[in-house]
Amino acid sequence: MTDTYRSAWKDDEVRAFGKVAAKFIDAEVMAHRETWERQHQVDRDVWRKAADLGLLCCSIPEEYGGGGGTIAHDLAVSEAQGAAGDWNWGAMVHSGIVAHYLLAYGTEEQKQTWLPAMSTGEVVGAIAMTEPGTGSDLQAVRTRAVANGADLIIDGAKTFISNAQTADLVIVVAKSDPAAGSQGISLVLVDTRDAAGFTRGRTLDKVGQHGADTAELFFEGVRVPGTNILGGVPGRGFGQLMTQLAQERLFIGAMAVASMETALRDTVAYTKQRQAFGQSIFDFQNSKFVLAEVSTTTHIARVFLDSCIERHLAGRLDATTAAMAKWWLTEQQTQVIDRCLQLHGGYGYVREYRIARMYQDARAQRIYGGANEIMKDLIARAL
Numbered sequence: 001m002t003d004t005y006r007s008a009w010k011d012d013e014v015r016a017f018g019k020v021a022a023k024f025i026d027a028e029v030m031a032h033r034e035t036w037e038r039q040h041q042v043d044r045d046v047w048r049k050a051a052d053l054g055l056l057c058c059s060i061p062e063e064y065g066g067g068g069g070t071i072a073h074d075l076a077v078s079e080a081q082g083a084a085g086d087w088n089w090g091a092m093v094h095s096g097i098v099a100h101y102l103l104a105y106g107t108e109e110q111k112q113t114w115l116p117a118m119s120t121g122e123v124v125g126a127i128a129m130t131e132p133g134t135g136s137d138l139q140a141v142r143t144r145a146v147a148n149g150a151d152l153i154i155d156g157a158k159t160f161i162s163n164a165q166t167a168d169l170v171i172v173v174a175k176s177d178p179a180a181g182s183q184g185i186s187l188v189l190v191d192t193r194d195a196a197g198f199t200r201g202r203t204l205d206k207v208g209q210h211g212a213d214t215a216e217l218f219f220e221g222v223r224v225p226g227t228n229i230l231g232g233v234p235g236r237g238f239g240q241l242m243t244q245l246a247q248e249r250l251f252i253g254a255m256a257v258a259s260m261e262t263a264l265r266d267t268v269a270y271t272k273q274r275q276a277f278g279q280s281i282f283d284f285q286n287s288k289f290v291l292a293e294v295s296t297t298t299h300i301a302r303v304f305l306d307s308c309i310e311r312h313l314a315g316r317l318d319a320t321t322a323a324m325a326k327w328w329l330t331e332q333q334t335q336v337i338d339r340c341l342q343l344h345g346g347y348g349y350v351r352e353y354r355i356a357r358m359y360q361d362a363r364a365q366r367i368y369g370g371a372n373e374i375m376k377d378l379i380a381r382a383l
Helices: 012-039 044-052 071-084 091-105 108-120 178-184 237-273 285-313 319-343 345-349 354-366 372-381
Strands: 125-128 144-148 151-162 169-175 185-191 198-203 214-225
Touching: 012 044, 012 071, 044 108, 071 091, 071 237, 071 285, 091 108, 091 125, 091 169, 091 237, 125 151, 151 169, 151 185, 169 178, 169 237, 178 185, 185 214, 185 237, 237 285, 237 319, 237 354, 285 319, 319 345, 319 354, 319 372, 345 354
Parallel strands: 125 169
Antiparallel strands: 144 151, 144 169, 151 214, 169 185, 198 214
């Protein structure tokens, strides 16, 4: 973190938009954090109020009800969340992931049906990949969406699904042709408001991100039209996943860096005002060295992230580099926050202080979006 560095991808409009997002998150999300954590989800009003400010589906074209911006605008919202220490509101999944699956692969009817409603907050989106016995190995999913006349019958279970309790639209990763391996995977759109046999399981009691709506989903003979396959053609789901996961990993990295920058700022301020043995904590040589190292790591992370975002905006971010960003930035996030917490002493372990909650919330970053060990394997395959 330096005072003179500026991210090139943030023009004046994106910076101004980021300030709007930050103000909204402070007033409508962080101000109610205790409530969201008790009920394990944010209220639906948060989605509607965000939509009124244009904070949903920012990079979806106006013809589909979106903001007509670029992915930079959606990233600005995610960075505002990371900077505030908010991991409860599932806007990244909704706007940065689900909406872009629809935009990239959906039929015209699918886009017209879902994107305008997602942009207004009328519909909340989720994507159901992970299963109880299947984590990062998406080729091994056991959920099936088998043809029955003109319909599909979905059977299976999903877990660790973000926005699960509130989602009106779930993109389900399923095998429409189980004998075809990865070539038999399809992404199926399920309208949860009209899906007999669909049930929501328990909200998961997580180590952190307590206000995030994360739960199990069950499909028992759920019947949907065959036209609900994303894009209308079965068997393309695995390729769609592999392409879109790069953007998801970029969003995860963006939130990681923003939270690192906040942890550093908070810790510098705390150590300068906290006194011990006749001087500020900051004035001890160990504190200075730790903060110098953390500051350097955070700045390197920011520059790497910005390079990835610039490449993505130009259509040149490859899956390997996205995997590098995901694993390295989230590893640095947890290490930086841990070292900052240590400089807070006992107060760092008290949830009244933001650093304590950031410590809890950060740990999942190294798991979802593809575990970091999988990211390293993907990188190694490209060597």
